[in-house]
Amino acid sequence: MDDQEGRQLIGEFPSVPKQERAYQKRKALLESGRVLFSDKGYENTTAKEIAAHANVATGTFYRYFCDKRQLLMELIKDQLERYMPPEPSWLNHDPEAVLATLLEKHNQRLNRLGLHRVLPELLPHDPELAEVLADVRRKLHDSIHEGLKQAKELGYTWEDLDLDSVAWSILVLTEKLPEMGPETGYIPNYHAISKIICRMVFPPEILLQLRSEEKGLTGNNYTNGCDHEI
Amino acid sequence: MDDQEGRQLIGEFPSVPKQERAYQKRKALLESGRVLFSDKGYENTTAKEIAAHANVATGTFYRYFCDKRQLLMELIKDQLERYMPPEPSWLNHDPEAVLATLLEKHNQRLNRLGLHRVLPELLPHDPELAEVLADVRRKLHDSIHEGLKQAKELGYTWEDLDLDSVAWSILVLTEKLPEMGPETGYIPNYHAISKIICRMVFPPEILLQLRSEEKGLTGNNYTNGCDHEI
Amino acid sequence: MDDQEGRQLIGEFPSVPKQERAYQKRKALLESGRVLFSDKGYENTTAKEIAAHANVATGTFYRYFCDKRQLLMELIKDQLERYMPPEPSWLNHDPEAVLATLLEKHNQRLNRLGLHRVLPELLPHDPELAEVLADVRRKLHDSIHEGLKQAKELGYTWEDLDLDSVAWSILVLTEKLPEMGPETGYIPNYHAISKIICRMVFPPEILLQLRSEEKGLTGNNYTNGCDHEI
Amino acid sequence: MDDQEGRQLIGEFPSVPKQERAYQKRKALLESGRVLFSDKGYENTTAKEIAAHANVATGTFYRYFCDKRQLLMELIKDQLERYMPPEPSWLNHDPEAVLATLLEKHNQRLNRLGLHRVLPELLPHDPELAEVLADVRRKLHDSIHEGLKQAKELGYTWEDLDLDSVAWSILVLTEKLPEMGPETGYIPNYHAISKIICRMVFPPEILLQLRSEEKGLTGNNYTNGCDHEI
DNA sequence: AATGAATGAGGCTTCATTCAT
DNA sequence: GATGAATGAAGCCTCATTCAT
Structure with a gap:
C-alpha cells in the first residue's frame, strides 16, 4: 500500500x-x-x-x-484519513442513495480497521490521543458542516437548520450505528439510516425535486409547500 | 436494601x-x-x-x-434505571420542547454518573457486562420503539418510518451527544437536537398542528381522527 | 471430660x-x-x-x-498423652494378640485426633513444636525400649536385639502404618503388623512357649530350640 | 533433557x-x-x-x-527415581549386609534431596501431588512385594508371611527411619535396621544357610534346621 | 539489528491481628 | 467479655521495558 x-x-x-x-x-x-x-x-x-x-x-x-x-x-x-468520510455530496445526485452507499463503504472501512473497539478504552485517560481523535472528528464535522452550509445557502435544506447540531448528529450516527451489530440487536440498515439523515437535512419536496430534475436542479428557496410523498 | x-x-x-x-x-x-x-x-x-x-x-x-x-x-x-430515559411522550405536548427538556435532564444524570467514560473500556472484554448493558439498551430502544409505533399508528409520523432504525438513531443520539463536551468542540444544544429528532419522526405539518391545537388536536393523516390523550 | x-x-x-x-x-x-x-x-x-x-x-x-x-x-x-501408647506388655499374655489390640485402639485414637495430618506441616519450621513432639516420641520410645529391655533381660528376645533400633522401628511402624488408608492402597492389618513386630522381637519358640504356658511362664534364657510353626 | x-x-x-x-x-x-x-x-x-x-x-x-x-x-x-529403592535382592547374597548397604545409600540420597521435609506439608492438601507420591510408593511397594513373593515361593521366608503387610512395613521403615536424625534422638543404625527387616522376612536358619552357601543355594523348602548365631 | 531472557515495580488479594462499639 | 469490621503487611503473579549476547 x-x-x-x-x-x-x-x-x-x-x-x-x-x-x-x-x-x-x-x-x-x-x-x-x-x-x-x-x-x-x-x-x-x-x-x-x-x-x-x-x-x-x-x-x-x-x-x-x-x-x-x-x-x-x-x-x-x-489511518486517520480512513476515518474521514468521503466528500459527502448532498446536491448533485439522489442524496439518499449516495449517502447510503457512502455510509456502507465507510462502515466497512471502520470495521476492517476495528479501532473503534480500542479508542473508547483509551480516550478518557490519554489526553494526547483524545486530542488527535478530537481533531479527526472536528475535521470530519467541519467537512459535513461545510457541505450542509452550501446546501443551506442554496436553499435546499430546512430553513432553520442548526448546522452544528445536525453535523454532529450525522457524525455520531455514522460513527456509532455501524458499531452496532447482531449482538446489540440492530443490524444497520444503511438505506433507512440514510433516509433518516436526509430528513434531518432536507424537506421532502427538495428530495423529490432533486430526484426528478437530477441535474437540471434549480436552487430556489424552499417554500412551505407540502406533498411529502416519498 | x-x-x-x-x-x-x-x-x-x-x-x-x-x-x-x-x-x-x-x-x-x-x-x-x-x-x-x-x-x-x-x-x-x-x-x-x-x-x-x-x-x-x-x-x-x-x-x-x-x-x-x-x-x-x-x-x-x-444505577441501571438512571440510564433509562423517562417515558418519552411524543403526542400530548409540544414534542420538541418536551423532548429537549427530557434530553437535558437525562444528560445531566448521565454526566453525574460519569459511567459512560468507563463502559466502553470494558464492553469489548467483559461479556457479562456487555450483556447487562445490551439489556438496558434494548429496553431503552424498545420503549422508544413502542412510542414511535403508537405515533405511527395514529398517523402522526412520516408514513414510511423505519421504526427500528429511527429508534436506534434516537438512542444513539441521546446517548452519545451528551458525552460530547467542550473538549470535542460541541456543546450539546438540546433544543436543536430535539428539533432534529422530531424531524426524523414527524412531518412538519404535524408538528405545527400539534403545537397549534394543543389538545383539540385532530389527527388526520394525515387523516386519522384522534384524541391522543396519553 | x-x-x-x-x-x-x-x-x-x-x-x-x-x-x-x-x-x-x-x-x-x-x-x-x-x-x-x-x-x-x-x-x-x-x-x-x-x-x-x-x-x-x-x-x-x-x-x-x-x-x-x-x-x-x-x-x-x-492431647499429648493420647499419643502415648498404652503400656505395652510383652510378657504376660499372648503378645501378638495383645499388641494387635493395642495397635488398633491406638490407631483409632490417632485417627480421631487427626493431628498427624497437621504435625508434619509444621514440624520442620517450628522448633518449639518439634521439641514438644520429639519429647513425646522420646517418651514413647523410652517406654517401648524399657519393655524390650525387660523382656531381653528375661531372655525372651533374640539375643542380639538392638533395643534402640527395634524400639524406633516399632514406634515408626505403629505411628505410620495407621496413617495409611485406602487411598494409599494399604488397609492396616493389625494382626499381621503385630506378628511382624513380634517377630522383630521374639524368636518363634518363645512366642509358642509364652502362648502355651500363659501364666506359668518361666523366664529361662532362650536356648535354640525351634519349632516355629505358626 | x-x-x-x-x-x-x-x-x-x-x-x-x-x-x-x-x-x-x-x-x-x-x-x-x-x-x-x-x-x-x-x-x-x-x-x-x-x-x-x-x-x-x-x-x-x-x-x-x-x-x-x-x-x-x-x-x-x-527425582522420582531417587525415591525408588535399588532393586532389593533378597536371595543371592548376604541379604542383611546387602540391605544395609542399600539402605544407607538410599538414605543418603533422601537426605541430600531433603524433600521428605516438604512432602508431608502438602500431601493432605494437594491431591495431585498426593497421587504422584502414592504412585511412587505403590511402585516401591510392588517391587518389594514382588521380591518377597519370589523369596516366599522359593521357600526362604516365614511360611505365613503376609506379603502386603511386610512390604508396607519395609517401605515405612526404610522411608521413615532415615528421616530421623540427632534431633529426634535416633541415629539410624543401618545394620541393625537391616537385621530387623531380615528377621521380619526370613527365619534365622535361612539367613545362615544363605550366608554359608552363598551361590550354591538350593531352594528347598525351608525345614527347621537352626543355628541362629548371628 | 535482532533476539529473548531478565528485570522489578506494581496490581490484586488474603488473612493474622487489632480495636471501636 | 463479645463482636465483627477494619487494618495493612505480605504473598502471588504480570508485563512493560531493558540489556547482554
Missing part, C-alpha cells in the same frame, strides 16, 4: 534492503497491533503478544516503537 | 449504627469507585486507590466487594 | 457461670481448630474459620489464644 | 550458551527451591525468596515455572 514512500531509496545502497526489511517489520507490528488491539483491547494486549504475532522478538518491538502506546498512536495517525 | 432498617435508627442503638456505618462505607466505596473510574478509567484505578479515596484500608474494600469488577457491576446495576 | 478442673468454682460466685461459659468456648475453639486443621491443614485454616466453626466472633478467638499457633500448641499439649 | 546439546558446547557459540545459561538458571531455581523448601517449608518460602536465592529477579522465576507449586512438582518428578 504505502510501500512507495518506504522504497524511495531502492537501488541506491546496499543498506536499502535492510531498510526495506525494517519497514516490513514495522508494518507487520502495526498490523499485529491493530488486530490484537481490536480483538482483545489495548490493556489486554501485551507487547510480547504483538511481537510474537508479527514474528519478531519482544525486543524488536522496542526498536520500532518507543512503547506500546506509540504503536497505537501510529496506528491511528496512519 | 438495608436502607430502611439501617437508616431510621441512627443514633438509637449500637447495633444499628454498625449496620449504618457499614452501609455508609459501602456507599463511600461505590462513590469513590465511580469518581475514580470516570476520572482515570477502570484499568488505571486500583482497588487500593478506591479504598484510600473512601478513607478505608485496602482490605476493607474486599469486605464489601469481592473484587474491583464487582464494584463496577454494582455501580452499574444500582 | 476435663470439665472438673474448670468447674471447681461452681456455686461460689456469680462469675462462675461466666467462667464456665468461657471454658466451653475455649473448648469449642480447640475442637474446631482440631477438626479444621486435620481437614484442611494448618496454613489453610484461618483464625476466622475456626472462630466461625466454634460459633464465636473472630475477635473472641484472640481472647482465648494469643495466636493461631498457640491454639495448635494447646491442642497438642492437651 | 537439553543437557547434551546445551553442555558440550560451552563457550563455543553465543546461541548455545544461551540455552546453557537458561538451563543453568532453571537448575539453580530448582536447587534453591529444594534448599529453601526443605529448610523453611513450602508455605514459608516465597517465590521471591527462591528467585533471590538463585540470584535472579522475581519475574525470572515465572519464566521457568508457572508457579511455586510447579517448581515443587518438577523437583519431585525430576
Whole structure:
C-alpha cells in the first residue's frame, strides 16, 4: 500500500534492503497491533503478544516503537484519513442513495480497521490521543458542516437548520450505528439510516425535486409547500 | 436494601449504627469507585486507590466487594434505571420542547454518573457486562420503539418510518451527544437536537398542528381522527 | 471430660457461670481448630474459620489464644498423652494378640485426633513444636525400649536385639502404618503388623512357649530350640 | 533433557550458551527451591525468596515455572527415581549386609534431596501431588512385594508371611527411619535396621544357610534346621 | 539489528491481628 | 467479655521495558 514512500531509496545502497526489511517489520507490528488491539483491547494486549504475532522478538518491538502506546498512536495517525468520510455530496445526485452507499463503504472501512473497539478504552485517560481523535472528528464535522452550509445557502435544506447540531448528529450516527451489530440487536440498515439523515437535512419536496430534475436542479428557496410523498 | 432498617435508627442503638456505618462505607466505596473510574478509567484505578479515596484500608474494600469488577457491576446495576430515559411522550405536548427538556435532564444524570467514560473500556472484554448493558439498551430502544409505533399508528409520523432504525438513531443520539463536551468542540444544544429528532419522526405539518391545537388536536393523516390523550 | 478442673468454682460466685461459659468456648475453639486443621491443614485454616466453626466472633478467638499457633500448641499439649501408647506388655499374655489390640485402639485414637495430618506441616519450621513432639516420641520410645529391655533381660528376645533400633522401628511402624488408608492402597492389618513386630522381637519358640504356658511362664534364657510353626 | 546439546558446547557459540545459561538458571531455581523448601517449608518460602536465592529477579522465576507449586512438582518428578529403592535382592547374597548397604545409600540420597521435609506439608492438601507420591510408593511397594513373593515361593521366608503387610512395613521403615536424625534422638543404625527387616522376612536358619552357601543355594523348602548365631 | 531472557515495580488479594462499639 | 469490621503487611503473579549476547 504505502510501500512507495518506504522504497524511495531502492537501488541506491546496499543498506536499502535492510531498510526495506525494517519497514516490513514495522508494518507487520502495526498490523499485529491493530488486530490484537481490536480483538482483545489495548490493556489486554501485551507487547510480547504483538511481537510474537508479527514474528519478531519482544525486543524488536522496542526498536520500532518507543512503547506500546506509540504503536497505537501510529496506528491511528496512519489511518486517520480512513476515518474521514468521503466528500459527502448532498446536491448533485439522489442524496439518499449516495449517502447510503457512502455510509456502507465507510462502515466497512471502520470495521476492517476495528479501532473503534480500542479508542473508547483509551480516550478518557490519554489526553494526547483524545486530542488527535478530537481533531479527526472536528475535521470530519467541519467537512459535513461545510457541505450542509452550501446546501443551506442554496436553499435546499430546512430553513432553520442548526448546522452544528445536525453535523454532529450525522457524525455520531455514522460513527456509532455501524458499531452496532447482531449482538446489540440492530443490524444497520444503511438505506433507512440514510433516509433518516436526509430528513434531518432536507424537506421532502427538495428530495423529490432533486430526484426528478437530477441535474437540471434549480436552487430556489424552499417554500412551505407540502406533498411529502416519498 | 438495608436502607430502611439501617437508616431510621441512627443514633438509637449500637447495633444499628454498625449496620449504618457499614452501609455508609459501602456507599463511600461505590462513590469513590465511580469518581475514580470516570476520572482515570477502570484499568488505571486500583482497588487500593478506591479504598484510600473512601478513607478505608485496602482490605476493607474486599469486605464489601469481592473484587474491583464487582464494584463496577454494582455501580452499574444500582444505577441501571438512571440510564433509562423517562417515558418519552411524543403526542400530548409540544414534542420538541418536551423532548429537549427530557434530553437535558437525562444528560445531566448521565454526566453525574460519569459511567459512560468507563463502559466502553470494558464492553469489548467483559461479556457479562456487555450483556447487562445490551439489556438496558434494548429496553431503552424498545420503549422508544413502542412510542414511535403508537405515533405511527395514529398517523402522526412520516408514513414510511423505519421504526427500528429511527429508534436506534434516537438512542444513539441521546446517548452519545451528551458525552460530547467542550473538549470535542460541541456543546450539546438540546433544543436543536430535539428539533432534529422530531424531524426524523414527524412531518412538519404535524408538528405545527400539534403545537397549534394543543389538545383539540385532530389527527388526520394525515387523516386519522384522534384524541391522543396519553 | 476435663470439665472438673474448670468447674471447681461452681456455686461460689456469680462469675462462675461466666467462667464456665468461657471454658466451653475455649473448648469449642480447640475442637474446631482440631477438626479444621486435620481437614484442611494448618496454613489453610484461618483464625476466622475456626472462630466461625466454634460459633464465636473472630475477635473472641484472640481472647482465648494469643495466636493461631498457640491454639495448635494447646491442642497438642492437651492431647499429648493420647499419643502415648498404652503400656505395652510383652510378657504376660499372648503378645501378638495383645499388641494387635493395642495397635488398633491406638490407631483409632490417632485417627480421631487427626493431628498427624497437621504435625508434619509444621514440624520442620517450628522448633518449639518439634521439641514438644520429639519429647513425646522420646517418651514413647523410652517406654517401648524399657519393655524390650525387660523382656531381653528375661531372655525372651533374640539375643542380639538392638533395643534402640527395634524400639524406633516399632514406634515408626505403629505411628505410620495407621496413617495409611485406602487411598494409599494399604488397609492396616493389625494382626499381621503385630506378628511382624513380634517377630522383630521374639524368636518363634518363645512366642509358642509364652502362648502355651500363659501364666506359668518361666523366664529361662532362650536356648535354640525351634519349632516355629505358626 | 537439553543437557547434551546445551553442555558440550560451552563457550563455543553465543546461541548455545544461551540455552546453557537458561538451563543453568532453571537448575539453580530448582536447587534453591529444594534448599529453601526443605529448610523453611513450602508455605514459608516465597517465590521471591527462591528467585533471590538463585540470584535472579522475581519475574525470572515465572519464566521457568508457572508457579511455586510447579517448581515443587518438577523437583519431585525430576527425582522420582531417587525415591525408588535399588532393586532389593533378597536371595543371592548376604541379604542383611546387602540391605544395609542399600539402605544407607538410599538414605543418603533422601537426605541430600531433603524433600521428605516438604512432602508431608502438602500431601493432605494437594491431591495431585498426593497421587504422584502414592504412585511412587505403590511402585516401591510392588517391587518389594514382588521380591518377597519370589523369596516366599522359593521357600526362604516365614511360611505365613503376609506379603502386603511386610512390604508396607519395609517401605515405612526404610522411608521413615532415615528421616530421623540427632534431633529426634535416633541415629539410624543401618545394620541393625537391616537385621530387623531380615528377621521380619526370613527365619534365622535361612539367613545362615544363605550366608554359608552363598551361590550354591538350593531352594528347598525351608525345614527347621537352626543355628541362629548371628 | 535482532533476539529473548531478565528485570522489578506494581496490581490484586488474603488473612493474622487489632480495636471501636 | 463479645463482636465483627477494619487494618495493612505480605504473598502471588504480570508485563512493560531493558540489556547482554
